[in-house]
Amino acid sequence: MFVLRAEFLKFIYDVKKYRFNYAMGLISTLIFLIGLYWGAGEINKGSGGATLFVGLILWIFASDAISDASDHLFEERYYGTIEQLSITKYSLLSIFMARFLAVFVFSLLEIVFLGLPLYFIFSPDLGVFFSNFRFTFISIIVTISLIITLYGFGLFLAAIGLKFKKVGALSGIIRYLILFFSGIIIPYDSMPYFLKIISSILPMGIGIRALSGLEKGVVYTHLVLFCALYSLLILFAGIVLFRMGIRHVKKTGEYSAY
Numbered sequence: 001m002f003v004l005r006a007e008f009l010k011f012i013y014d015v016k017k018y019r020f021n022y023a024m025g026l027i028s029t030l031i032f033l034i035g036l037y038w039g040a041g042e043i044n045k046g047s048g049g050a051t052l053f054v055g056l057i058l059w060i061f062a063s064d065a066i067s068d069a070s071d072h073l074f075e076e077r078y079y080g081t082i083e084q085l086s087i088t089k090y091s092l093l094s095i096f097m098a099r100f101l102a103v104f105v106f107s108l109l110e111i112v113f114l115g116l117p118l119y120f121i122f123s124p125d126l127g128v129f130f131s132n133f134r135f136t137f138i139s140i141i142v143t144i145s146l147i148i149t150l151y152g153f154g155l156f157l158a159a160i161g162l163k164f165k166k167v168g169a170l171s172g173i174i175r176y177l178i179l180f181f182s183g184i185i186i187p188y189d190s191m192p193y194f195l196k197i198i199s200s201i202l203p204m205g206i207g208i209r210a211l212s213g214l215e216k217g218v219v220y221t222h223l224v225l226f227c228a229l230y231s232l233l234i235l236f237a238g239i240v241l242f243r244m245g246i247r248h249v250k251k252t253g254e255y256s257a258y
Contacts, residue, residue: 011102029060030114037122040185049124051212055184057115058146058204062178064107065147065154067171068099096158096242100151128215135214138224145231146207152231153203155238162245183208206230 015022033056040052119126129139157171180186181195182204191199199205210223 008102008105011106015106026110026113029110030117033114033118034121036179036185037118041122049122050126050128051208051215052184053115053118053122053124053126054129054143054211055182055204055208056118057111058143058150058207059175059179059184060110060114061104061107061147062150062204063175064103064110065100065150066157066175066178068103068154091246096155100154104147104151128217129211134219138219139211139214142207142210142224142227145227146204149203149207149227149231149234152235152238155242156234159238159241159245162242163248178202178204181205183212188212203230203234 037049037052037056041049128135130136153174157174177198178184181191181199182202183199184204186195188196188199188205188209206223207227210220210227213220213223
């Protein structure tokens with residue numbers, strides 16, 4: 001609880017200190033999302049835009065979850081504080097999980113400030129996901145699974161970063177692979193075969209296809225199950241690899257950034 005409180009206080013302090021930077025970042029992201037929605041809407045004419053809207057909103061989680069863990073890890077190593085954190089009574093894993101929760105709360109606030117204008121401008125037909133109990137239940141399961149997958153993948157990258165120190169530089173590439181090749185912007189059915197394979201591997205690919213099916217009135221049960229299992233697998237792999245990475249760092253003494 002102390003770790004969680006400390007991370008939230010640190011987050012609040014950063015927001016207060018850099019509120020102008022945060023505000024400008026939100027405005028630039030909103031402009032980016034409006035342009036993407038407009039352009040992708042032209043590509044996907046005939047759809048209600050619900051999957052596109054939810055996909056872009058979830059991509060906000062992807063941007064924060066995937067990059068923040070690696071960025072925080074690099075920052076701690078750069079300033080030489082990760083060694084100090086590693087000898088406290090709190091484990092590095094618990095500290096990073098607390099940071100994930102703080103980032104998650106910030107992402108929710110981002111969604112309020114970015115999602116509402118986007119919704120009022122384009123009015124996507126989100127009711128399709130809640131047209132009956134079955135669709136509502138599946139939509140919730142898929143959305144939660146996607147969020148777990150994204151944060152698990154972020155922990156997975158951070159774990160690799162404990163051994164390969166420059167892996168954080170790949171986070172930007174991964175974020176945009178998710179954006180363009182998970183079926184959010186480019187429809188899965190229109191992708192060539194090799195991109196379909198990449199889309200199925202990416203953290204959001206299977207879930208977006210399941211949501212797209214719901215928008216068309218079709219329930220792809222196997223995709224929903226795969227999405228849930230994939231999220232648990234990625235989270236488990238991230239936790240296991242992170243623990244292994246911590247043991248490696250403590251054993252070798254490689255606490256510095258480079």
